[in-house]
Amino acid sequence: MYTLLHPTYFPNIAIFSVITRDRVLWEIEDNYQKQTYRNRCYISTDQGKHMLTIPIKHVGGKEGRQKYKEVRLDNSYSWQRQHWRTLQTAYRTSPFFEYYEDDIAPLFREKHFSLLDFNLRTIETVCNCLQIEMPLEKTVTYHKNVKTQNPIPKILDARHLVNAKKEIRFVQETYTQVFGSRNGFIENLSVLDLLFNEGPHTVSFLKNQNLDFIYA
Numbered sequence: 669m670y671t672l673l674h675p676t677y678f679p680n681i682a683i684f685s686v687i688t689r690d691r692v693l694w695e696i697e698d699n700y701q702k703q704t705y706r707n708r709c710y711i712s713t714d715q716g717k718h719m720l721t722i723p724i725k726h727v728g729g730k731e732g733r734q735k736y737k738e739v740r741l742d743n744s745y746s747w748q749r750q751h752w753r754t755l756q757t758a759y760r761t762s763p764f765f766e767y768y769e770d771d772i773a774p775l776f777r778e779k780h781f782s783l784l785d786f787n788l789r790t791i792e793t794v795c796n797c798l799q800i801e802m803p804l805e806k807t808v809t810y811h812k813n814v815k816t817q818n819p820i821p822k823i824l825d826a827r828h829l830v831n832a833k834k835e836i837r838f839v840q841e842t843y844t845q846v847f848g849s850r851n852g853f854i855e856n857l858s859v860l861d862l863l864f865n866e867g868p869h870t871v872s873f874l875k876n877q878n879l880d881f882i883y884a
Contacts, residue, residue, distance in 0.1 A: 670823045671882070672807075672814055674698075674736075674830040675787040676705035677722055677858075678794070682838045683829050684859040685877040687791070692803035695827055696784060697810035700724075700736045704830045707739075707783060709858040713758045716851045720751050720858075724783055739783040752776035755860070762846050764867035768797050772860070794859055798871050826882050838881045843873065 671690040676683060683705075686692065700706065707722040723742035727734060752773065759765040771793060780786040795802040814825045829836060840855045843866055854861075863870050 670805075672823055672825050672827055674704070674706060674827055675784060675791060676709070676830060677707055677720070677787050678709045678790045678860050679858070680705065680709065680836075680856050681840060681859055681862055681874070681877070682836050682856050682881060684794070684862075685874045685879060686826060686829075686882065687795075687803060688798075688800060688871060688874040689879065690824075692805070693823065694788070694803065694806045695810075696737050696806045697808065698736055698827075699733045700739045700783075703833045705832050706736065706787065706830060708832060709860075710856075711755065711758055711858050712845055712847055712851065712854050712861055713754070714847050714850065716847075717854050717857070718754070718758070720754065721747075722751075722783065722786070723747055737782070737784045740781055741783055741786065743779065743781075748776040748780075759846060759860070759864040762864040765864045767867060768863060771797050794863065797863060800871060824882065829882070836881050839878055841873065841877065 669691065670693040671686055672693050672695055673683060673686065674695050679687065707724055709720050711718050711720060723745070725740045725742045727740070755772070775786075775790060775793060780789070792802045814823050828834070836856060838856050842853045842855075843862065845851075845853060845861065845865055859870075859874075862873060866873055
C-alpha cells in the first residue's frame, strides 16, 4: 500500500508521522496551489505559533497556472537567512538544537532554485537526522482520482494534507516545547519543533501517533 503525499517545506508532525510508517509516493505532477504547506511551515517562537513562508516566482501559463515541479524560488531577498535566524532564535535553548544544527544549516546557506527540489531536500535532511529511509518514489502522471485512474492498484490518497487552511483532525500526543510554559502546547508544528525538543525520541514519537486523520 502506497500513501500519496505532496512534498512540503519541513513537513508538519502529522505528515511526517505518515512518512515514518507508510510507503510514500510523492505527488509531483500536479499544479501549484496557494495556501498550502508547499511553501510554508509553522514553528513555535516566544510569541507563539509562527509561519515561515518561502517566496516564489509566480510565472503561470495562459490560465495563470504552473506545475508544482516548475515553481521557482524568489531569491531576490535573503529569505533563507531570515528563516535560519528565526529558527536559531526560537530553538537555540531547546535540548537538541545544537545536536542537529550542522545538518540543518546548509539548507539555508546553499542557493536553491526549485521549490519542489528544495522541499525534498528538507525532508531528506530530516530523514537523515532520524536515520530513517527517505522515500524516493514519485508520480509520473497526474490523476485527480487515484483510486480509479492510477496504474498503482493499492494507493491511499492523502494529498489533502497539503492544505494549510483546512485543519487536520489529528489527535496528537504532547511533548515539552521551549515556550510551552508561556504559550501552552501548540500541536502539529513542523517536524523541526519535535526534532529539536525530542531528539532521538522523535522517531518513536512519530510512529506512535494515530493516523486516522488520513481518512478524514
